[in-house]
Amino acid sequence: DAMVIQNPRYQVTQFGKPVTLSCSQTLNHNVMYWYQQKSSQAPKLLFHYYDKDFNNEADTPDNFQSRRPNTSFCFLDIRSPGLGDAAMYLCATSRDTLAGALGDTQYFGPGTRLTVL
Amino acid sequence: DQQVKQNSPSLSVQEGRISILNCDYTNSMFDYFLWYKKYPAEGPTFLISISSIKDKNEDGRFTVFLNKSAKHLSLHIVPSQPGDSAVYFCAARATGNQFYFGTGTSLTVIP
Numbered sequence: 001d002a003m004v005i006q007n008p009r010y011q012v013t014q015f016g017k018p019v020t021l022s023c024s025q026t027l028n029h030n031v032m033y034w035y036q037q038k039s040s041q042a043p044k045l046l047f048h049y050y051d052k053d054f055n056n057e058a059d060t061p062d063n064f065q066s067r068r069p070n071t072s073f074c075f076l077d078i079r080s081p082g083l084g085d086a087a088m089y090l091c092a093t094s095r096d097t098l099a100g101a102l103g104d105t106q107y108f109g110p111g112t113r114l115t116v117l
Numbered sequence: 118d119q120q121v122k123q124n125s126p127s128l129s130v131q132e133g134r135i136s137i138l139n140c141d142y143t144n145s146m147f148d149y150f151l152w153y154k155k156y157p158a159e160g161p162t163f164l165i166s167i168s169s170i171k172d173k174n175e176d177g178r179f180t181v182f183l184n185k186s187a188k189h190l191s192l193h194i195v196p197s198q199p200g201d202s203a204v205y206f207c208a209a210r211a212t213g214n215q216f217y218f219g220t221g222t223s224l225t226v227i228p
Contacts, residue, residue, distance in 0.1 A: 004160070033216075042121065042218040043161075043206070057215070090160055105151055106216065108160030 023091030123219035140207030
């Protein structure tokens with residue numbers, strides 16, 4: 001059973017045309033994350049939500065926004081996609097943020113590959 | 118600034134032998150380290166982790182070693198199996214629940 005679902009799996013948009021990627025989870029986890037992964041690079045954390053608290057990474061461009069209307073859903077909005085925003089976007093969840101206990105980890109969705117024309 | 122580095126983009130190992138994947142980090146404040154495995158067209162899946170207060174954690178064929186003084190992490194897979202062929206990501210957690218990933222190492226286990 002899918003636990004972290006991302007839709008769509010592939011998204012094509014035009015330069016400057018707003019696009020929204022969605023993520024849903026059936027794990028009832030408190031934390032949801034969005035990562036950007038470009039080819040041959042490490043996944044880069046854009047932001048995360050702990051419950052309703054939004055935590056933005058310092059170097060995440062303003063072009064990227066996120067919404068979490070409820071525990072299960074989280075959206076990534078790219079207001080004006082540029083060619084450099086073409087990447088795989090990964091959503092992940094974790095039960096909690098501060099435990100650090102062994103086994104506390106992130107569960108990833110399959111990703112949405114964004115193409116910008 | 119890459120805080121977690123995997124300097125080997127690929128590794129090939131014969132089935133039954135040991136696979137050793139390496140990871141280096143720069144931030145001494147990382148308190149938790151994880152390895153993820155990723156198959157094509159799927160998201161990364163958790164494999165094994167280690168707290169910064171430990172130096173070894175073992176789970177079946179997988180063992181993670183942590184050398185804090187060297188800021189080095191390694192994953193040992195023994196014996197390696199063809200199904201282990203995947204991309205392996207090292208990740209580290211900083212305070213505030215920020216996770217930093219390496220660029221990944223593509224492991225191929227040759228039957």
